[in-house]
Amino acid sequence: MRRILVTGGAGFIGSHLCERLLEYGFEVTCLDNFFTGAKKNIIHLLDHPYFELVRHDIIMPYFMEVDEIYNLACPASPEHYQFNAIKTIKTSVMGTIHMLGLAKRVHAKILQASTSEIYGDPQVHPQTEEYWGHVNPIGIRSCYDEGKRCAETLCMDYLRQNKVRVKIIRIFNTYGPRMNPDDGRVVSNFIVQALRGKELTVYGDGSQTRSFQYIDDLLEGMMRMMGTKDDVAGPVNIGNPREFTIKELAELVLEMTGSKSKITYKPLPQDDPIQRQPDISLANRLLDDWKPMITLEEGLQKTIEYFKETIKK
Ligand code: NAD
Ligand code: UDP
Numbered sequence: 001m002r003r004i005l006v007t008g009g010a011g012f013i014g015s016h017l018c019e020r021l022l023e024y025g026f027e028v029t030c031l032d033n034f035f036t037g038a039k040k041n042i043i044h045l046l047d048h049p050y051f052e053l054v055r056h057d058i059i060m061p062y063f064m065e066v067d068e069i070y071n072l073a074c075p076a077s078p079e080h081y082q083f084n085a086i087k088t089i090k091t092s093v094m095g096t097i098h099m100l101g102l103a104k105r106v107h108a109k110i111l112q113a114s115t116s117e118i119y120g121d122p123q124v125h126p127q128t129e130e131y132w133g134h135v136n137p138i139g140i141r142s143c144y145d146e147g148k149r150c151a152e153t154l155c156m157d158y159l160r161q162n163k164v165r166v167k168i169i170r171i172f173n174t175y176g177p178r179m180n181p182d183d184g185r186v187v188s189n190f191i192v193q194a195l196r197g198k199e200l201t202v203y204g205d206g207s208q209t210r211s212f213q214y215i216d217d218l219l220e221g222m223m224r225m226m227g228t229k230d231d232v233a234g235p236v237n238i239g240n241p242r243e244f245t246i247k248e249l250a251e252l253v254l255e256m257t258g259s260k261s262k263i264t265y266k267p268l269p270q271d272d273p274i275q276r277q278p279d280i281s282l283a284n285r286l287l288d289d290w291k292p293m294i295t296l297e298e299g300l301q302k303t304i305e306y307f308k309e310t311i312k313k
Contacts, residue, residue: 001050003027003065005108007058007099008072010037012179013113013171013218015045017070020219022048029064033057036075041178058095059087063102068226069110071099074148076115078141078269079184085143092147093154100158100166111167111226112155114235116276117145118170126243126277129170129235139271152235165230169222172239172278176215176299177306187212190250191300191307194259204268206247209275213240214299217292224287232286239278240292249296256300 004021008014009030014037021028027050030042034055045051056062058073074091075081081088096112103110119127120135135145158164175187193200221238244252250263283290 001025001027002067003029005029005031005064005066005069006072007031007070007095008037008074008113010034010039010041010053011072011076012041012176013174013215014072015041015178016176016215016219017072017222018042018045018051020223022051026050028052029054029066031056031058031062032073036077036080036180036183038180058098059090061098061101063105065106066102066108069099069103069108070113070222070226071096071110072113074113077180077183077185078144081144082140088143089147092144092151096151096154100154100164103164104158104162109165109167109226110155111169111222112151114152114168114170115144115148116170116172116237116239116278117141118149118152119276120145121271121273122275125275126241126279127237128279129237129282136271140269141271156233159233166233167225167228168234168236169225169238170235171218172213172237172276173210174213174215174218176303179303181307181310186210186246186249187300187303188307190253191257191304192311194253194257194261195304195307195311197259197261199262199264200250200254201266202246202250202263203266203272205265206250207245208268208272209243209245209277210249211240211243211277212249212296212299213238213292214294214302217294221283221287221290224290228286236283236286237278237280238283239280240296241278241280242296243275243277244296252296253300256297257304
């Protein structure tokens with residue numbers, strides 16, 4: 001049976017991934033320091049005979065015999081990754097070194113959860129993997145953007161120097177049930193604000209764009225990437241190319257929740273990217289015709305249901 005380590009496994013994406021891997025019959029170890037993740041995300045898995053939970057911080061080395069590593073540990077929302085910026089860089093850089101070191105030692109494959117933030121505030125649209133990006137190295141988002149860029153560098157150097165089998169995916173804005181309602185990301189913010197009858201906080205004039213991917217589409221892309229031949233390292237964009245302005249998203253959430261909330265405008269945070277849309281032709285070619293299957297309307301419906309239940313509790 002394949003043994004799989006998921007770092008950041010108690011977070012939003014990690015908890016869904018652990019669940020999916022167990023469904024496929026793998027043995028899963030979830031490692032997390034619970035900074036932004038929570039036990040409640042994986043509590044339903046604790047009795048599973050092939051699930052194991054380890055409280056550990058990846059800025060410290062970790063050793064176990066394992067066949068595959070999904071390296072997801074890292075706070076992902078601007079609010080949380082800026083809360084302790086130095087820790088965020090340590091997680092991306094030292095944490096990734098430790099996971100790559102482990103992969104090297106036990107001959108495991110490793111998938112790195114990289115991000116569309118690699119492209120910064122992109123001047124090429126839509127973003128292809130060849131684009132090197134437009135990132136401010138000293139701004140408030142840099143701890144995350146540059147940390148993740150360095151993590152990609154490390155992956156490629158471990159591949160070139162030590163022949164570690166690395167797989168890099170660049171994840172574009174992903175949403176779904178189990179997002180942390182307090183982490184400040186736009187989809188969770190708007191839904192929770194709408195359900196509570198509070199004003200929806202649009203930053204700037206709301207004309208900036210994002211392309212939103214539902215969690216199930218990401219999981220499919222991620223697992224297919226792990227299953228590619230050893231000579232496929234990426235990076236590969238995984239996202240939904242349908243692009244929306246933030247104002248359109250706010251209006252859609254209001255319509256779908258039937259909320260009477262109003263929209264209020266707040267200042268745009270520093271270095272907030274103006275546009276973002278993945279070119280997914282590489283993913284489509286390498287990952288057996290992978291493409292997102294779930295529309296924003298379908299995904300939002302499921303996410304709204306989840307937050308309704310959470311708020312009730
Ligand atoms: P999340 O905050 O819900 O999950 C991150 C998890 O990592 C949490 O459980 C947290 O406690 C854990 N963690 C953080 N630092 C750690 C450390 N030093 N040691 C051990 N565990 C640690 O965020 P998410 O949305 O699930 O993101 C998961 C990964 O995917 C992150 O690496 C993120 O950068 C990447 N990603 C996510 C998105 C997205 O839209 N959700 C987009 C691009 C990339
Ligand atoms: N945003 C917003 N209101 C909010 C939260 C976010 O208008 O309450 C905007 C934010 O400025 C950005 C976009 O929504 O332009 C996506 O923000 P998020 O933090 O979800 O992700 P990221 O900026 O990392 O793509």
